[in-house]
Amino acid sequence: SCSVVESVIVTNNCPGGCDTLSNINFATDNITFYRSGTDYVSGHNQYGDISNAYYFNYTGTSSTLKGVYLGFGFSFASNNTNTFDIHIWDGTGGTPGAILGSNSMTYREVADSISAGRFVHYIPMGNISLPASNEFFVGIQFTYGNDTIALLTNVNGQTSPATAWEQWSDLTWHAYDGTGCWGLGVAHYVVPVISTVPTADFSPSTNTVCSGGS
Numbered sequence: 001s002c003s004v005v006e007s008v009i010v011t012n013n014c015p016g017g018c019d020t021l022s023n024i025n026f027a028t029d030n031i032t033f034y035r036s037g038t039d040y041v042s043g044h045n046q047y048g049d050i051s052n053a054y055y056f057n058y059t060g061t062s063s064t065l066k067g068v069y070l071g072f073g074f075s076f077a078s079n080n081t082n083t084f085d086i087h088i089w090d091g092t093g094g095t096p097g098a099i100l101g102s103n104s105m106t107y108r109e110v111a112d113s114i115s116a117g118r119f120v121h122y123i124p125m126g127n128i129s130l131p132a133s134n135e136f137f138v139g140i141q142f143t144y145g146n147d148t149i150a151l152l153t154n155v156n157g158q159t160s161p162a163t164a165w166e167q168w169s170d171l172t173w174h175a176y177d178g179t180g181c182w183g184l185g186v187a188h189y190v191v192p193v194i195s196t197v198p199t200a201d202f203s204p205s206t207n208t209v210c211s212g213g214s
Helices: 107-115
Strands: 029-032 050-056 064-076 082-089 099-106 120-129 137-139 146-153 166-168 173-175 190-195
Touching: 029 064, 050 082, 050 120, 050 173, 050 190, 064 082, 064 107, 064 137, 099 107, 099 120, 107 120, 107 146, 137 146, 137 166, 137 190
Parallel strands: none
Antiparallel strands: 050 137, 050 166, 064 120, 064 146, 064 190, 082 099, 082 137, 166 173
């Protein structure tokens, strides 16, 4: 594994405040990423895994996901245009389901940022309504070619049970500490920003209706 020193700084751009969620304790946990040569546990690897996601069971009162902070440990870009996806999945029942919303980034953007010593990106996601269960997954999905991406995690044992999941090439989902998987109790460096979208009041300021004037 390779260790990275990084912390998250959350800018509050939500009317009335935001909730930020993470199973990583940024005050005490060690931030890292696991690899063997060019194979990455939390990204591209020889097994053909296509997604890496983080499970959240939100217990607050807000209703929408505005964006997400993602920590990346590695990126290789073969050109300036190839992209990977950031998805929000319905997590009702504790496993990923339908995609609720998406955005994308270029591998080049992440690679250049890491080269400059910046590992964390904020990705706006619009205002995605949380499912009624308040369970959801946030993560990345990618294809295989000449590019590589890998998320940061904490160290094995710092999150148990693991909240880091991956999607195999057969499209099935597995927790990192599940049967046949990596045997790691970790969380991805994923910090969603949750808020309540303000509602507009369209009530007229007067009940008088005038005709022929403005």
